[in-house]
Amino acid sequence: MRSHGSARPAPGAAWPAPGWITRARRRWFGPTQPWWGVVFALPILALLVCFKFWPMAYAAWLSLTNATLTDRGGHFIGIHNYARLARDTTFIGALLTTGRYVGATIAVSMVLGLALAVLLNQKVPARGLFRTLIFLPAVVPIIVVPILWQFLFNPYGLVNDALKVLGLQPVNWLLSPQGAVGALVVATAWRLTPLCMVIYLAGLQSIPGELYEAAKVDGAGAPRRFRSITLPMLKPTFLVVVVFAITLTVQNFVLALVMTGGGPDNASTTLSLFVYQTGFIGFQMGYASAAALVMLLIIVAFTMASLRAFRTEE
Amino acid sequence: MNVGTAAVRPSPRRAAARMRTQATTAALLLLLTGVTIVFLMPIVWMVSTSLKSNQHVFDLPIQWFPRQPLWSNYPAAYTTVHFTRYFMNSAIVTASVTVLNVLLSALAGYGLAKYRFVGRHVLLVLILATLMLPLEVIMVPLYLTVQRLGWLNSYQGMIVPVAANALGVLMMRQYFLSLPDDLIAAARIDGAGHVSTFLRIGVPLAWPALLTVAILIFQSTWDDFVWPFLIISNTAKATVPLAVQTFQSAETSNFPMLMAVSSIASVPLTVLFFVFQRQIIGGVATTGMRH
Numbered sequence: 001m002r003s004h005g006s007a008r009p010a011p012g013a014a015w016p017a018p019g020w021i022t023r024a025r026r027r028w029f030g031p032t033q034p035w036w037g038v039v040f041a042l043p044i045l046a047l048l049v050c051f052k053f054w055p056m057a058y059a060a061w062l063s064l065t066n067a068t069l070t071d072r073g074g075h076f077i078g079i080h081n082y083a084r085l086a087r088d089t090t091f092i093g094a095l096l097t098t099g100r101y102v103g104a105t106i107a108v109s110m111v112l113g114l115a116l117a118v119l120l121n122q123k124v125p126a127r128g129l130f131r132t133l134i135f136l137p138a139v140v141p142i143i144v145v146p147i148l149w150q151f152l153f154n155p156y157g158l159v160n161d162a163l164k165v166l167g168l169q170p171v172n173w174l175l176s177p178q179g180a181v182g183a184l185v186v187a188t189a190w191r192l193t194p195l196c197m198v199i200y201l202a203g204l205q206s207i208p209g210e211l212y213e214a215a216k217v218d219g220a221g222a223p224r225r226f227r228s229i230t231l232p233m234l235k236p237t238f239l240v241v242v243v244f245a246i247t248l249t250v251q252n253f254v255l256a257l258v259m260t261g262g263g264p265d266n267a268s269t270t271l272s273l274f275v276y277q278t279g280f281i282g283f284q285m286g287y288a289s290a291a292a293l294v295m296l297l298i299i300v301a302f303t304m305a306s307l308r309a310f311r312t313e314e
Numbered sequence: 315m316n317v318g319t320a321a322v323r324p325s326p327r328r329a330a331a332r333m334r335t336q337a338t339t340a341a342l343l344l345l346l347t348g349v350t351i352v353f354l355m356p357i358v359w360m361v362s363t364s365l366k367s368n369q370h371v372f373d374l375p376i377q378w379f380p381r382q383p384l385w386s387n388y389p390a391a392y393t394t395v396h397f398t399r400y401f402m403n404s405a406i407v408t409a410s411v412t413v414l415n416v417l418l419s420a421l422a423g424y425g426l427a428k429y430r431f432v433g434r435h436v437l438l439v440l441i442l443a444t445l446m447l448p449l450e451v452i453m454v455p456l457y458l459t460v461q462r463l464g465w466l467n468s469y470q471g472m473i474v475p476v477a478a479n480a481l482g483v484l485m486m487r488q489y490f491l492s493l494p495d496d497l498i499a500a501a502r503i504d505g506a507g508h509v510s511t512f513l514r515i516g517v518p519l520a521w522p523a524l525l526t527v528a529i530l531i532f533q534s535t536w537d538d539f540v541w542p543f544l545i546i547s548n549t550a551k552a553t554v555p556l557a558v559q560t561f562q563s564a565e566t567s568n569f570p571m572l573m574a575v576s577s578i579a580s581v582p583l584t585v586l587f588f589v590f591q592r593q594i595i596g597g598v599a600t601t602g603m604r605h
Contacts, residue, residue, distance in 0.1 A: 033429075033508070034429045034430050034431035034432075035429075035431055036425070036429055036508045037425040037426060037428070037429025037430070037431045037434060038425065038429075038431060038437075039425065039508075040421045040422060040424055040425025040426075040429070040508075040512070041421070041422040041425045041426060041437060041441075043418050043421060043422070044418040044419065044421065044422040044441070044478050044483060045422075045437075045441070047418065047474070047477060047478035048441065048444055048478050048480070050459075050475075051456065051459070051474070051475040051476075051478065052444045052447055052452070052478070053444075054455075054459065055452035055455040055456045055459060056447060056451075056452055056455075058452075058455035058458070058459065059451070059452055059454065059455045062454065062455060062458075072458055116349065119342060119345065119346055119349075120346070122342055123339075124339060124342045124343055124346065125339070125343065127346075130346045130350055131595075132591065133350045133353070133354060134349065134350055134353050135587075135595065136353070136354060136357060136584075136587075137353055137354075137356070137357070138598075139580075139583055139584055139587045140357065140580055140583075141536075141537050141554075141555060141558075141576075141579055141580055141583055142537050142538075142539055142555070143537075143539045143555040143558050143559055143579070144360075144558065144576040144579060144580055147558070147562050147572060147576055148356055148359075148360050148573075148576060149356070151363070151569055151572070151573070152356055152359065154372075156372040157372075158355070158356075158359055158376075161374070161376065190353070190356065193353075194353070195598055198595050198598050198599050199598065199599055201599070202599035202600070247446070247448060250448075251448035251449070251450040251451070252450075253450065253540075254539050254540060258559065258562065272450045275450060275451075275453070275454070276450075276453070279453070279454040279457075280453075280454075280457075280544065285454050285455075285458065288454050289454050289455065292450070292451045292452070292453070292454060293451070295450070295451055296447070296451045299446060299448070299451075300446060303446060
């Protein structure tokens with residue numbers, strides 16, 4: 001408004017109203033030269049078009065072809081790839097595994113992360129130190145996480161030692177279908193929880209302290225204050241954490257690739273690992289792209305659903 | 315607790331209340347210590363194993379501090395993996411991506427925040443939409459594109475396709491929006507061109523935001539495994555995460571060495587974290603916020 005307001009005649013002035021071409025020209029080539037904004041954005045736009053939008057369109061096209069690594073063009077085969085996905089038991093299995101893996105990981109990280117954030121939001125000595133130390137798993141390089149946990153979940157590893165101390169039966173983690181997914185959930189949650197905690201902490205610190213003071217004066221106990229103030233006020237934060245966690249867990253296949261290789265018998269093959277294996281081990285670029293688009297659809301659908309679930313007034 | 319009401323109260327009750335808060339604090343401390351130990355246990359175990367010999371890895375009872383730490387595992391791991399070369403490769407790739415990314419983000423963020431052109435909201439939404447598009451969704455066509463460009467096994471292949479990141483644009487735009495327009499208008503009236511206003515007014519004022527973006531991008535690029543893994547098959551160009559993975563698939567059961575390699579590979583990001591802790595934690599909190 002500010003930039004071109006002066007160029008426009010006041011309503012009811014003697015000047016004739018300019019046509020839309022004149023208006024558009026003034027808007028673009030007015031004294032502040034707003035089109036320079038586009039010039040500044042051009043370099044990144046060029047890169048995004050080449051390496052995000054173009055591959056996206058290319059993926060959509062590939063998903064309708066039978067392209068392979070050697071025959072990169074392939075032939076147009078319509079929705080054949082999608083029909084094949086619907087019948088592919090490995091793909092269906094990968095969908096179910098992703099559901100279990102993502103659901104369990106997010107549930108653990110969100111609850112644990114919130115609990116930790118609430119603890120660290122209390123007046124305790126050295127809470128900065130605790131925050132730093134608990135954050136450390138998120139600093140460990142992503143490639144080290146599966147290597148480390150593969151070792152910890154070894155039949156004779158630390159996890160089974162801990163189970164024995166607790167008087168429980170050791171589990172054959174990485175070689176049983178249930179155990180492999182469980183191991184992936186633990187390893188992912190270990191790294192994700194501190195990240196969730198930090199986001200929650202920022203949310204908790206933005207809740208005005210007067211609300212708690214007022215509730216205290218009204219005689220509300222700690223559980224009541226948590227339920228009636230903390231949880232509702234954290235609604236936007238929940239949205240952030242859910243979207244963040246979904247994107248991170250659905251897309252990530254490094255853990256499954258290195259820790260279990262998708263095994264045993266594809267029991268821990270997640271959707272993104274399926275895409276990788278189909279495209280880069282099986283060289284079926286068309287088929288892999290169809291699966292990748294299904295993955296994108298899932299990410300977008302879940303993001304939209306959580307936007308809905310945690311929508312606030314604004 | 316209000317001082318006025320507290321003074322009226324009989325003192326035994328005050329003492330009891332203070333006891334109670336002290337007990338709560340102690341309980342909280344105990345709980346936090348327990349949680350911290352659980353979260354740090356894998357890391358401690360990694361370091362502790364890296365100092366053992368292979369036949370004592372699974373010894374019970376567990377030795378958290380090996381009686382005779384084998385410090386020699388570290389130089390051995392460093393030379394077997396040729397870490398110097400891979401640290402160099404990682405440094406080249408990460409530094410280039412960071413510089414490019416910060417530059418592009420600052421330019422775009424400035425353009426989107428300080429110029430009111432028609433369609434700026436559409437442009438912003440278009441850029442931000444790429445945040446919902448993870449690499450894993452487009453890795454197949456991106457690989458084919460880079461292959462056609464002849465960039466497989468090359469530095470530019472690892473740098474250029476990941477140099478544009480909408481997150482940086484978002485953070486820079488947010489920062490530039492908070493700068494008063496008058497500063498820029500004043501410079502423009504004094505006759506400075508668009509680019510020189512950006513360089514002389516925008517960049518110097520925005521450098522806290524530039525630093526945050528740079529650190530976040532540096533961290534995520536150094537840590538990235540998937541993209542180099544897809545396009546690099548020649549070990550001469552490999553980055554640190556690739557080298558670690560290659561070592562792991564060759565030496566699956568040499569646990570002390572594997573843990574020493576993992577520890578060495580963790581050093582740079584850990585140092586970065588301790589130096590820029592405020593920016594990194596703040597960055598996670600706000601980038602999450604802005605998603």
